Amino acid sequence: MGIFAGLSTAYVMGAFAFQAIALGFIGLDARCQARRMLWLLLTLFTGPVGLLVYFLKGRN
Amino acid sequence: MKKSKSVIRSWAVAAAMIMVLAGANLAGAASIPQEVEELRLKYERLYQQYTQALSDAKSSTAAELGKEVELAKRRYEEARKALTPSQKTQEKIKETAETVKNTVDKLFSSGDKNETPTAVASKELPGYSDFKISIDGDNYCGQFAMTSVFNGMGIAKDPQKIYQDTNPAGIFTGPPTIVEYLNMNGIDASQKHNASLGDLTRKIDAGLPVVVLMNSGGGVPHWVNVYGYNTDAEGKVVSLKLRDSYWGTSKGYEMDVERFKTAWNDPVGTKLPNSLLGYSNLMIDIKGTREPAQSPSALNFNFNTAMEDNMSSGINDVVTGFKRIAPMQLAGGITKCVLGIPGTVLGVTAKGINKLGDMTVDWGKSRLDKGGFGNTLLGGTAVVGGSVVKAVGYVAKASGNLLSGVATMAGNFTKKLGYVFAR
Structure with missing residues (x-):
C-alpha cells in the first residue's frame, strides 16, 4: 500500500471537511439571496462545483 | 471384475509413482526439509508484522522490519534454491512419471473408458509458471501480475518500464490503472466485480489468464495472476496456480481453494483506512489481445x-x-x-x-x-x-x-x- 493508505484517509477526511464547511457556509450565509435549500442540495450533490455556482449566482 | 481391474490399475500407478519419486529423491530432488519450512514461516511472520506496522503508520518500526523482511526473504530463497533440483532434472522426473503412467494406463485400458478418473486433474496455461520476472522496489504486485500476463500472452514487456509507467511512487495500484495500462498495451481487459470461482476457471479453460485482488495478510490488498487450477476426481476445484510478487515470485505457487476464496473475498480487511476500498471478488477480466488503445478510455470504471x-x-x-x-x-x-x-x-x-x-x-x-x-x-x-x-x-x-x-x-x-x- 505504501503511502496510499495515508493518502486515501486524508482524502476522505478532507472530502468530509470540505462538504461540512461548504454546506455550513451556505446554510448560515446572511448574503444568500433565496432558495437556500436548493443551493444546499446542489452543493451536496456537486461539491465544489455547486459552491462555485453559489458564489457566482447565489449571493447578494 | 471391472472394479478389481480398476483397483489393480490404481495400485500399479501409485506404486510406479512412488518408485519414480523415490528415484528422484535419490537423484537429489529432496522434499523441502524442516529448515526451509522454518525460514519460510519466519519470512511470512515478519512480512505480516511489517504490513501491520505499515497499516498502523509506525514508519520507524516498518522501516526496521522492512530490512528484516528483505533478509529473511533472501535467506529463504537461497535455502530453497539450494534444494530445488535443476530444470533438467525436474523435466526428466516429469517425463519419466508421465511415461510410467501412460504405460500402466495402456496395460489396463481394455474396455472401461467411461470410468470416472480418480487422479487429480490439472489445467494450466503454458508460459506462466517458470517465467523469470525481475523487478525492484516496493509494492510492485500489480506490475508483477501485469508482466506475467503480458509475457503469457506473447507481448514482451519490461517489468521496470511498467513500474515506471504506472506506479513510480510504489503505492497501491488501483484496478482502473491496471485495466487502462493493459488496454493501452494490447490486452483487452475490464473490471469484474463480485466474480465467482467459475468465472475464473472458465477464463482459464478458454486459454486466458486472470488477475485478481487478494488479501496478502492484515488487510493489505495484493494483485495476483491466476493461470491454472487443480480439480479433484469430481471436477471440484481444489487449488489455484498463481504468479505474484509475494508467494509466486520465482515460479508458480499453488494455493488451497478455501484460502484463496477467503483472501479474494475480502482483499482489504475490515480495518480502516484500507476498508474504505470496498472491493470484493474483484477480477481483471482479460478477453484476449487487441490493438493498443491510443488514449485512456473515459469510461474506465465499474459502476458498482x-x-x-x-x-x-x-x-x-x-x-x-x-x-x-x-x-x-x-x-x-x-x-x-x-x-x-x-x-x-x-x-x-x-x-x-x-x-x-x-x-x-x-x-x-x-x-x-x-x-x-x-x-x-x-x-x-x-x-x-x-x-x-x-x-x-x-x-x-x-x-x-x-x-x-x-x-x-x-x-x-x-x-x-x-x-x-x-x-
Whole structure:
C-alpha cells in the first residue's frame, strides 16, 4: 500500500471537511439571496462545483 | 471384475509413482526439509508484522522490519534454491512419471473408458509458471501480475518500464490503472466485480489468464495472476496456480481453494483506512489481445465500485503524474479528486448506513429467535427498520457511485486531452 493508505484517509477526511464547511457556509450565509435549500442540495450533490455556482449566482 | 481391474490399475500407478519419486529423491530432488519450512514461516511472520506496522503508520518500526523482511526473504530463497533440483532434472522426473503412467494406463485400458478418473486433474496455461520476472522496489504486485500476463500472452514487456509507467511512487495500484495500462498495451481487459470461482476457471479453460485482488495478510490488498487450477476426481476445484510478487515470485505457487476464496473475498480487511476500498471478488477480466488503445478510455470504471475506482485512480494519477511530470495526468487526477468529493462523502456515509442497517437486522433476528410476544414485536420492528435503513444505504451508495462515475469520466477525459495534444 505504501503511502496510499495515508493518502486515501486524508482524502476522505478532507472530502468530509470540505462538504461540512461548504454546506455550513451556505446554510448560515446572511448574503444568500433565496432558495437556500436548493443551493444546499446542489452543493451536496456537486461539491465544489455547486459552491462555485453559489458564489457566482447565489449571493447578494 | 471391472472394479478389481480398476483397483489393480490404481495400485500399479501409485506404486510406479512412488518408485519414480523415490528415484528422484535419490537423484537429489529432496522434499523441502524442516529448515526451509522454518525460514519460510519466519519470512511470512515478519512480512505480516511489517504490513501491520505499515497499516498502523509506525514508519520507524516498518522501516526496521522492512530490512528484516528483505533478509529473511533472501535467506529463504537461497535455502530453497539450494534444494530445488535443476530444470533438467525436474523435466526428466516429469517425463519419466508421465511415461510410467501412460504405460500402466495402456496395460489396463481394455474396455472401461467411461470410468470416472480418480487422479487429480490439472489445467494450466503454458508460459506462466517458470517465467523469470525481475523487478525492484516496493509494492510492485500489480506490475508483477501485469508482466506475467503480458509475457503469457506473447507481448514482451519490461517489468521496470511498467513500474515506471504506472506506479513510480510504489503505492497501491488501483484496478482502473491496471485495466487502462493493459488496454493501452494490447490486452483487452475490464473490471469484474463480485466474480465467482467459475468465472475464473472458465477464463482459464478458454486459454486466458486472470488477475485478481487478494488479501496478502492484515488487510493489505495484493494483485495476483491466476493461470491454472487443480480439480479433484469430481471436477471440484481444489487449488489455484498463481504468479505474484509475494508467494509466486520465482515460479508458480499453488494455493488451497478455501484460502484463496477467503483472501479474494475480502482483499482489504475490515480495518480502516484500507476498508474504505470496498472491493470484493474483484477480477481483471482479460478477453484476449487487441490493438493498443491510443488514449485512456473515459469510461474506465465499474459502476458498482465507482467511488473506490475514482478515489484509487485519482490518487494514482496525481502521484504518478507528479512523479513522471505528466501535467495532463496530474490534472486528470486532480479533477477526479476534486469532483469526486460529493460522491466520496455519499459513498462512505452509505457504507456506515449499511453497517448500521445490518447491525439492526441482526439484533432484530436475535430477538426473534428468543420467542415470546415482546421479543417478536421488538425483533420484527428492528428487522423492518433495519431493512429500511439498508435500503436508504443502497440508494446513497448508488448516488455516490453515480457522482463518482461522472468525476471519473471528467478526469479521464482531461487525461485523454494530454494524449490528443501529444499527437
